Amino acid sequence: MATVIAHSLFSEFDINLFKSGKHFRLYEKFGSHPLKLDGELGTYFAVWAPGAKQVSVVGDFNHWQDGEHQLQVRWDGSGIWEGFIPKLSKGSLYKYKIHSNHNNIITEKADPYARYCEHPPNTASVIWEDDYTWKDKSWLKKRKKHNALNAPFSVYEVHLASWKKKIEEDRSLTYVELADELVSYVKEMGFTHVELMPIMEYPYNPSWGYQITGYFAPTARFGNPEEFKFLVDELHQNDIGIILDWVPSHFPEDRHGLGYFDGTHLYEHPDPKKGYHPDWKSLIFNYNRNEVRAFLISNALFWLEQFHIDGLRVDAVASIIYLDYSRDEGEWEPNKFGENKNLEAISFLEELNKEIYASFPDVQSIAEESTAFPGVSKPVFMGGLGFGMKWMMGWMHDTLQYFSKEPIYRKYHHNDISFSLTYVFTENFMLPLSHDEVVYGKRSILGRMPGDEWQRFANLRLLYAYMFMHPGAKLLFQGCEFGQSEEWDYQNSLDWHLLEYAPHKGIMELIKNLNKLYRKEPALYEKQFVQEGFEWIDYDDAENSVLSFIRKGDKAEDKLIIVCNLTPTAHHNYKIGVPKAGKLREIFNSDHKKFYGTGDYKNATITTTDEPWHSQKYSADLKLPPLALVAFNYIV
Template sequence: MANTKVHSLFTDFDIDLFKAGKHYRLYEKFGSHIITVDNEIGTYFAVWAPSAKKVSVIGDFNFWLAEDHQLNVRWDGSGIWEGFIPGVQKGATYKYKIENSDNNTTTEKADPFARRCEHPPKTASQVWDDDYKWKDKEWMKNRKKNNALDAPFSVYEVHLGSWKKQVEENRFLSYIELADELVAYVKEMNFTHVEFMPIMEYPYDPSWGYQLTGYFAPTSRFGYPDEFKQLVDTFHENGIGVLLDWVPSHFPSDDHGLGFFDGSHLYEHPDRRKGYHQDWKSLIFNYGRNEIKAFLISNAIFWLDQYHADGLRVDAVASMLFLDYSREEGQWEPNIYGGREYLEAIDFIKDMNATVYEAFPDVQTIAEESTSFPKVSRPIYDGGLGFGMKWMMGWMHDTLGYFQKEPVYRKHHQNELTFGLNYAFSENFMLPLSHDEVVYGKKSIVDKMPGDEWQKFANLRLLYSFMYTHPGTKLLFQGGEFGQTSEWNFEGSLDWHLLNYDVHKGAQTLVKDLNKLYKTEPALFEKQFSHEGFEWIDHSDHQNSVMSYIRKGNNEKDNLLIILNYTPIPREEYRIGLPKKGTLIEVFNSDATKYNGTGNFKTEKLSSDNKEWNGRENSIAINLPPLGMLAFKYK
């Protein structure tokens, strides 16, 4: 038997911070690190396993024999096991073999802090480091203005495994290939940001990445960690921000994962009412445990620090906020005040956001949160959770519900489109048309639309036009931009051949131009989270299913006038009131021929009439296209 050499990267201060839940760079200490000790190059290992009787490193360098390299437990009661093994180099494959004295269990676990994992279905960790030379200095210097709340923020959501296939070899694109093809596409489409569904290592493809086992490792499915860095770097070199989906809400119970890690409920809450997620058959972190808070916050910091991510979209926040989330009476226990709020999880979320914004004030955290929990995207000092933005799930639900109705019935449901403006400025809302809306029999976005093919695509163009002129930032899932007709399939590829057809090419061109409009018209972004940036002209014309509003920037000259017709009936000489007299210039028309519209309702410029309408002194008569949106500016 050969014990590992006694060595430590931890100082007493590190240990104190870890125990207090205040160490937010644990990845610099835990895991495997290639170092030199006594003139010997090898690897230092450190793992947290307080209930263990014995911990060994087993790997391809010792024939997976537990007796060869036992780790040394620290004397300070931290529960950390560590040691240095000479000669172990980059690429070495390993796990921790952990024996528990209380229940005589022995488990073989992947390293929670591993920087790289074996390609699934293999489950071991790999010793890894790289000296990637970043080339995004210019982006990082200017990132604050690109990520600001008063900047255009238009997100293309991508599942890397199904965006596009390499047809000849019937395989998905690698990080390197994506750095070429995906970056060029996102740039051409004028999106400001890309968001990756989870790229941290996960064992089970049908989970889409939302059941993580390798929190500190980009999945090996598409290449190496430095190649993923190159993908992020290339986006930055092209002026595009990168957001990562992050899952601190739950984790799978796979044998090699975090569950029952050292023979005890180490990472998960020991009370099944707080530690097991019934919907996803997964385990829930113990947010009241200091070391777990430090683990998760270190993980958030890791992706911003080591991979230059520009923000984190935090998954399933609602499931963390409430003890009774998806639980029946008797399946949950109230908090100490008798309420349903999960106080420890709320404290963790606040600590996470405070830490992230202190370390990286130029990034954004975005909550996927579907309840009326107050102040999700408000500062912690104001009683908020501290997120930068929150998904506007109510807008998504109401808007898709409205658009699925035949136009003849829409006059009875116009309030579904207007209701969101009653609360649109209570949070910093992002409007999401995400992957969740195009799976499990929900149909693709365009297939939700009623009518024949022309009407379906006119409705799609109108939906996107409404979305892009509505207050808030934007998110669109891959395929939606060109009217993918089939539901998303994580095993397949987007149906790129559809772009050979005019209706799909037209939809794609429309989204490209809407992104450009959003980026170039200050009225659409400067006050996108403020009621000062929006004013109704008329939301009450249910009978014609027409609505009109003004979007406002910092300068009045930038204001945009928006009119939408939600029926396939053109409206000739439709009159709306104006904020002032003058000449209007058309800046966008969703019915243009290049979008496969009719092209029959072009209005280059119009002069106002001194005729009172909608309670305003001046007005104008406009010919409205069927299922179309028009945007005007004053000359």
């Protein structure tokens, strides 16, 4: 047997924290760590496998031979196997060969804490040593201001493999190429943040990254970890924040992954009613096991600390917190109170968010949670789950359903478009038009719009304008910003050639202008999560399918008047109530010619009248373009 030298990075304090589920920097201890021991260079390995009777490191350095480099189990009952192998350095491939105490099962696993992995479909872990020098100090100093709840928050959601491809080479862009092309594009479009669909290593392309095997490794599909850091650095140096999709809800059954790791249910819950996801054919983490909770929380903090990530969007929260999620009667068991809530999972999420904000108070954690579970974005000390924001799935569903209707029928569904304002301030909501809305036969967002070509694009412009004027943060999936015609295809590039056509170019110009307006007008962001930032003028004009409301900033003079005309019928003298006397100036019109609108209904400066209207003391007569939104401010 080759030499494995006894060595440990764990103190007794580390072990006690790990066992109690309170060690949240486990990546500093577990995994493979190149270091010098007694003057000799090599690599230290540590892996958690309490069900094992033997653990060996196998790799390209020992011809993948079992037993050549056996690790030693710690004496303290922690289940940690560890040791130092001389002469091993950055770039070597390895796995753990684990002989289980359970039915003599032998598994060969990738390192759960590996910092780098082989390019799929290969599955080995790679010894990696970090030597990246960051240049984003300026961003980190001001990040709190950019990530605040009273700051503009406009997110561009991206799937790196399909955003843009090198067609002639039939490949996706690398991290380094994205640091040029994606960064410059996002900056030009005016988005404040990008959100990347999961970039942690995953084996199966059609999972889009949501079934992870390498939780601590950026996927090798686009480059190495330093190159991913370079992409993050470039975003920050251009004042763009970066959010990562993070998946603590489930993991795949791939043989090299976390499932049945040491021949036992180590990471997954042993009861299939809690440990197996019927929809995704995947395994569910055991949130009741201390070491698993520490693994997950350590992973969240790892990306925030080591990669300077500005936020985590937590996937499928509803599937975590409900015992009966996607299960029929008899396929789940109630908790001790007879309810369908997973108390251990809820406790995990609360602890996760407390640790995130304690360590990184200037980041955001964002929940993709599709139910009416209360207090998702309320602090834990107030009885909430502790997230900073929550996706507003109800707004997305109602709005897309409304806009898919022919305008002639919209007056019968007027409540669908205004209903979101009855509950928008119960959470810190982000309005998502995400990848989930443009797959599986749902069509593209443009593809849902009714009418002839002009009306379809006018409807899309109106939808986006309404989204940006509605309270809440914003999220738009790649391709939506120029009116992608077809559904998203993860295997192919976006249809960038569409920008040769005026209607699509008009949509892009609209999004640029909306992002610019959102950043410029305090009334659109300073109070985007509180009731004081919004006031209806009239939500009841179903006959004309017109909505009008006021958005407000911190200062009394920061007020915007917003009017949406949701049919193709133009109005030349549409009276609305306004809060004070003065002159109104049109600052946005989605029917502008540069957006491929008619350009025929621009409002000149409007002087208010003393005639009370809509419960307001004053009123104004406006031109309302067809299928358009217009916004006004007061001339000071």
